[in-house]
Amino acid sequence: MMRVLIVEDEPLIAQRLERFCRAELGGDLEQLRVVASLDAASGFLGEHPIDLLLLDLNLEGRDGMQLLETSVAGSFHTIIVSANTEHALRAFEYGVLDFVPKPFMQERLASALRRATRALVRAEHAARFLAVRKSGRVELVPVEDVIFVQGAGNYSELVRRDGRRELHDKTLERLEAVLPGDFERTHKSFVVRLSEIVSLHAYEGGRHEAVLRDGTTLPVGRSRYKGLKERLL
Template structure:
């Protein structure tokens, strides 16, 4: 899962990352940080973000500018701000919780706990893949990996069949269960389809799948991917 922390103060940003990792649900999360509204909106448009921890004062910009993008993406938001007089407005627009600064660790854990009941959503047993030939229902169990960029993705099935889908990869990622792992901005793989992880050029990593296909692992996600796969392979 991906969590976005929107905070312009670097020490506060790092502390939020540490506190987030202390919660068992988010120990292996992919944490992305942004320090302004523009970058936060870019991440929300390109990643399937599950949760945003949002400061409201960002280099003079209003953090409420992030909320509309989060709402459009179906992402939950916990506001972390010293501007407690704005809490009522924040709740009016649908945030999960409002944690006042300076952040109390126990209070943040409570807020993260409140996210969980809403976060456990039923995932579909099938994906509806829309291509130039029309709509096709594809069982999630048949999906091996997904690759793509911009507005089109390729869904590769266990059978080797390849379907083109005319939506961004982040849209499909939001529909997939935890059996799938985003390893790169352009690649999602089925965890149990990974045969091995190879060393790539310049210290990069490459995943080899059971069908022989190879997909790159982004530098930002290497630690998360290795940690997740090692845990899955442990006896």
Template sequence: MMRALVIDDEPLARAGVLARLRQCPDIDVVAEYGDGPAALAGIRDARPDLVFLDVDMPGLNGLDVLAALPPAERPLAVLLTAYEQFAVQAFALDVVDYLLKPVEDERFAEAVARTRQAWRFRHQAPEAAQRHGGYLSRFTVRYGSRLVFVDAGDVDWIDAAGDYATLHAAGREYLVRTPLHRLAESLDPAAFVRVHRSAIVRLDRVAELRTLGNRDAVLRLRDGTPLRASRTYIDALLAALERQRTAA
């Protein structure tokens, strides 16, 4: 089920959106707001899947609210406005749809259908991944309207980014909307191992391991990247490195 916020400074407009959403059993409206600053705080706090967001509001307009959020933290957004001139800015922020007031029922239903499709895309597990032999073999990362494909074999290491994760591959970074713990379960353990609660490393990228007095360790990857391995994961890491050595 999608968790949604309805944000509009006009109470009647808000009521109209709420009435329509009550007919959508897969959308749960968790809060409503009447100005931009409150909406921004509400999005950061509630982390909704979806917002229906007015453009012209006091304090911060709807576009300012979305722009204030890092791309990875922006919910799916349907903008509501009486003005057409904001459309270019809106789609630069990757909104799902842009509805002109007064909104017709058919047009609203079309916007909801688009949000459902976009939500399903975001929640393919993991990250629209392609699998080989039961393990993750490729990521599909979305950049606005573009899709970028990253082979798992090109990934050097992965670190946590809140509820998401960042792939580090050939000097570039790719944000995926999948928690690190889910990636750890999906990657081939013969190739990848978790070394910290916030990091996964590809074993054949490890060039050096230096143990510390508290049973932690410092890894150096082939590209020079230093990573800390915590005592919680050190035994599994050493065993995986030994298996890789004997298999070579």
């Protein structure tokens, strides 16, 4: 079931987005809320969990990127629906799942919504930054500084080159959807940058491991070992 928030200040477009979302998501839609301002969106996000945010970047003359820079740290996915296509690259760098330019047809939005429901599909435009919350503020961690990600229940831990660990509000599955193609799911609990793996080892009893450049040893799932080995050749 999906909980959706639409942030759009033009009533006709907001109605169109709501209609298309209901048509595409159907019985999978648990909740849909429409707000018209950044303040209303921030207030709603502070009190209600969601799965998907549809965000315009020009809201009553205010820049929706202000909300994007904080929302990408959330556990939900974000789809930008905006005529401000000059911001598309920056939005993808922050880890949005898709950018739907205005004016849009139903099928284009439907395509973005299908990507959101699949969740495991790797983004065509990978994020360059991952946002983490720290003491009431948001810090952008460069993806190039991350060597692997470990699942931690409803959260993920970003492990950086200097050994620091940063807690991210997205699950491993949702985070995997916006990481670059150099990251590979090696185990149910790990996504690893392939260029950091220096060797693979198979042991009796079906145990497999990957050794990283810094000496870290990580488990490799039995079903993933062969495919991972072929990618590394």
